[in-house]
Amino acid sequence: MDVLLDNLELFREGFVGTLSLTATSALLALVLGLIIAGFRVSPVPPLRLFGTVWVTLLRNTPLTLLFLVAFFVVPQILFPGINSFLLAVVALGMYTSAYIAEALRSGINTVPMGQAEAARSIGMTFTQILRMIVLPQATRAALPPLSSFLIALTKNSAIAGAFNNVDLFNIQKTLSNEGYNILVIFLWITLGYLAITFTISGLFRLLERRMEVAR
Amino acid sequence: MSAxxxxxxxxxxxxxxxxxxxxxxxLLVAGIVALILYRLYDKGEFEGAKWDIFNYSGIRENIIEGLFATLKVFAMAAALSLAFAVVLCVGRLSDHKLVRGAAGIFIELFRSIPLLITIFALWVGILDSLLPFSVSIKPMWALVLGLGIYNACVQAEVLRAGINSVPRGQREAAYAIGMRKTQVMATILMPQAIRAMMPTIISQLVVTLKDTSLGYIILFPELLQTARLIASNTTVNGDYPYVPTVIVIGSIYILLCLLLSALANWIERRGRRAKTGITPAKATPPAEAAHA
Known part of the structure; x- marks a missing residue:
């Protein structure tokens, strides 16, 4: 208990760091994932190819490698002096966007064919069909995998902490240097992560229930 | 629905x-790629001297050692996770409330702790404070244990979904001919569950393979840590060859994962073909299609 109370300020800083990294990169991942999923079903072949390459490359690259590139290569070569929080957000967001795009695409596949056919027959364009007919229905099927990918994103954000981004995982270095019992340190850190992941799964369960009523 | x-x-x-x-x-994509390539070129990342390091046998041996370390950890973690997953899954479906509860709590707990924290905690010696005697865990075993436990929990849930997808009649028929609980699980349910879930199991193995790169953080010399060591210990004209090593090592990782994913796809296609069994004859295709 002392560990938490004596270092409340540090824990707060770490918790806020994890929370803001998770929230920002989740937002980026959702937006990118939506765009990429749209690309993957679009009528324009090069866009489809781009979507496929994006998903294949990012799903088969270790996240640690992405962070290594983001923290060691990008600042030195491409954009000197860039904010490291921004780099963590981009790396995590891009990595998760590939998974979210796949979740959305398999959600799109669950929408009955007649829906899109009916929309087409009344003259809707591709973007209209996607925006008004297919995606709203696809979201329902995609919610459970989306929730588990966002939880995975929260857990993966710990890797950024190992690369000196200030977050819950990062503060354990300071704490163990001060000589606290590691068991207690990790207990509190884990509870911090559990608080975030349980919130996400709770939110999604709420969302699922509300969407279910709409059906 | 097809696209x-x-x-x-x-x-x-x-x-x-x-x-x-x-x-x-x-044009947009080509422009962005060209910009990145130009910036890399401008910094001299494509100079022959920087890529020449891969001609040294020492560096090649380092990379091969790193690759073997990664594969070794992956093989051990995969074997551990699959074996443990079967145990956890059977525990979760047990008839005894206590066993069921314990397995459930274990799975939920380790699935929700970030994998990095499990590995890191094992590495810094959390077992010392948990156990009455002192144990020292080498980075490799921390990595293998952490990966094994975490992935076992995920795979156990996959297997459970597989067992639940086996038609109920299978289990009932097995009991009806007098099989015991263990026999039903081992000879009827588990084989069918594993077969049904093979693609998912293998794609989780791809995740295991990717996560071996967490060894980087606990300073275990696997492929990624090797890359960093090569890049930070070699100087070419007073500069560190980060970009060439990242490109080479990244390609190796992507290639390995793609190979495993291809295996998953192949098994899925094969399974689909075999499962169809005797099917009714297909409706005759339209005339144009028959000529195509």
């Missing part, structure tokens, strides 16, 4: 528009 249902066959106007989108999109 092509979302849009009509393009007419002349739509085709022209698609060409414009294609050209614009390709």
């Amino acid at each position: 092509s249902v979302l849009y009509d066959a393009p007419g002349p106007k739509a085709r022209a528009r698609n060409v414009i989108y294609s050209v614009l999109g390709s």
